Amino acid sequence: MTSIGEALVAHLTARGVDCVFGIPGVHTIELYRGLAASSIRHVTPRHEQGAGFMADGYARTSGKPGVAFVITGPGLTNTLTAMGQARADSVPMLVVSGVNATDSLGKGLGHLHELPDQQALARTVALVSERVECADDLAPALDSAFAPFRSGRPGPTHVEIPLDVAGAEAPQPPLLVPSNGAPPVDAAKIKQAVQMISNARAPVILAGGGTRHAARQLRAFAEKLGAPVVQTVNARGVLFDHPLGIPASPSLTAVRALIEASDLVLAFGTELGQTDYDMYATGVMPQINTLIRVDRCAEQLARHRADLTILGDTAEVLDVLTSQLAAPRANTGGAARAAQTRNAAFDELGPEMRALSEILNAARDAVPNAIFVGDSAYPIYAGNLYYDHDRPGGWFNAATGFGALGYGIPAAIGAAIAEPSARVICISGDGGAQFSLPEMMCAVDENLPITFVIWNNHGYQEIATSMQAVDVTVVGCDPTPPDFEHIANAHEMPFWRCGDDAKAIASALSSATSHDGPTLIEIRAPNVARPGYETSPQ
Structure with missing residues (x-):
């Protein structure tokens, strides 16, 4: 017994x-x-x-x-x-x-x-x-x-x-594990989808988090179809540095224009949620002419109007569609449409968000194939708008969906446990980090290869600017952060401090990630709520 x-x-x-x-x-x-x-x-x-x-x-x-x-x-x-x-x-x-x-x-x-x-x-x-x-x-x-x-x-x-x-x-249990319950793909619906795809002249693919473990299948399908691939936040990395890839939010005007000009949109593993497709909460979603949705959840497929829905595993459906399509198509202009949209979307960001996106690019290049885990922080907001990651499933954060602060530090620990061969970069703001700073000691206990990056603008900058934008006096947005060097010392972690210059950040990351265990970098960033706050490198 x-x-x-x-x-x-x-x-x-x-x-x-x-x-x-x-x-x-x-x-x-x-x-x-x-x-x-x-x-x-x-x-x-x-x-x-x-x-x-x-x-x-x-x-x-x-x-x-x-x-x-x-x-x-x-x-x-x-x-x-x-x-x-x-x-x-x-x-x-x-x-x-x-x-x-x-x-x-x-x-x-x-x-x-x-x-x-x-x-x-x-x-x-x-x-x-x-x-x-x-x-x-x-x-x-x-x-x-x-x-x-x-x-x-x-x-x-x-x-x-x-x-x-x-x-x-x-009693000693009989360890019988139920088999996979995924339903078989509907052959009739696949045939209908292939016909619709064959008739399309300007198709576009929307890739959601359901494609994060189907990057190979998505790439093969997109290349055969010649269609631009718009990647939501949880799909970043599935088409890194690819001519058909658009690593930009579908909330941006340029991306919406691409979607609305398309005669066929194929949505794979995306719930078409507000925090991806209407990030600015305008109440208006991108207008889609003809939509095919593929998802593993029947309830999800019923939540939005679609011309055709296919229930099934994303990777399996992509493989089946790719095998049944005719020879690769050359008349969709997909690469040109994708390039035009990428350029317009990046220009649309404005100088501050473009600079933050370039910082993320420098960080990515300094630590190739790392897993970037984020909290709600300014660099994460910028990356969710526009950023191309070099690892499928290697960019995720809590700034979409439920939006829980304090997520980054412990989630990075979970990621490092799951993939011990990868370096994990955790990006948190000083405010969000204070929700879960004690978890850093868990990373020390487990000797995990995590570099914690604290974007320190001395408060809740996004909330302060939002209050100012509607003429509300800023209150409660300046909680004093701890001395992060002392935090690092208390955790016996190597520490670096720098300003918000892309080269300085890349250099600090290169140094920090040369250590086997956890390390801490503090980035002293500008602060709009407290203009006198020190931002120079130390």
Whole structure:
């Protein structure tokens, strides 16, 4: 016999889980009983929100579900913010929590960590929330929690195990993992799509986050079709430095003009969401004449009008379409249309955002093939508008979708755990970094190859300028940042400080990334809310 906690670890191992992010507590001790003897790596964050963000960064980088173990009550509520970010960006995440003893639930008896209805709270964010009340419930609960990762649009799921259940005896589980539930691609719809594509004279491709692990298939399809490829934030890197690539926001006027002039738009793995396609919140989305949508989620396909929808895995559909198209087409003018749009979009940014985009280019070239993870910070806003990354899936941040501050540092840790051979560059503002600075010590504990870059403009610059733009007196936008050199010293990390000059930043990155473990760079940037703030390199 074994315990339910031990059976849980065995089931997770059988499903390919190799890392769990969690903070042990008295309400999860039994979940840890089998962990030390298993092959699963345990990483200890400093806050449960950090555990969720680490699981998110791990999942985006690896393509596998990120898993977090959290305690009852505050452990789960602390993780809900990270679950919200994962829900918005379709990131597979499993949160396993404790919950009070079964006979106390909902009775308001004043138990430690008690909530009126913890599972109901989880269900406001999770795609699935299951409770394990006996040994026979465990496998079905995990099947239910993992189902959205195999088919449909993924997101966070939740399983809770009561205190009186986790340590109960369970038979050695039969470790049967359900097969992939992806539906077969509809051959009739593929035939219809091929006909529509063949008739198009100026096609355009919209690539969303669903293409981040299908870069090869997307490139082959785009080249055969001769169509420009507009990449949303979560798709950056899938067509790096390619004549057909447009690494610019579809919210920009130049990109909208390309889309609206097209006689056929093919949207792959994108939810057509407001934070990508209407970033300036005008209430107006790009107007599309004829639209084919491909997505793995039927509910998502039903949310926008389309002339044809194809349900299926993006990589598989791209392969099938490419194989059924005629010889490569030379009459679409795709490369010329893409070049014209790139140039117009870059010019549209304005001098400040263009300069920030060039800084990102210099950073990318200084550390090739790195993973760039971002928080809500000025360089990230600029990159989301226009930036071409050199690694598929290597540019992601929390400035779109749910928009949670404090994401960058822990998500970078998750990414580094998932891909230990890659350098990770974490870009945070001084304000956002203060949400999760303690997580840096986790990077030290794990000796991870992360360079934390703090864009220090001494406050919430974006909010200050937004308040000024509508004649609201700036209040609350100047929280004093810590001395980041002292922060680096406290974490025993090498430290560099420079101004916001592209060459200086590239030089600092080259030096910082020559070290094996975590390092810290502070960039002293101009600040509009506090004009006298020191910005010179030190």
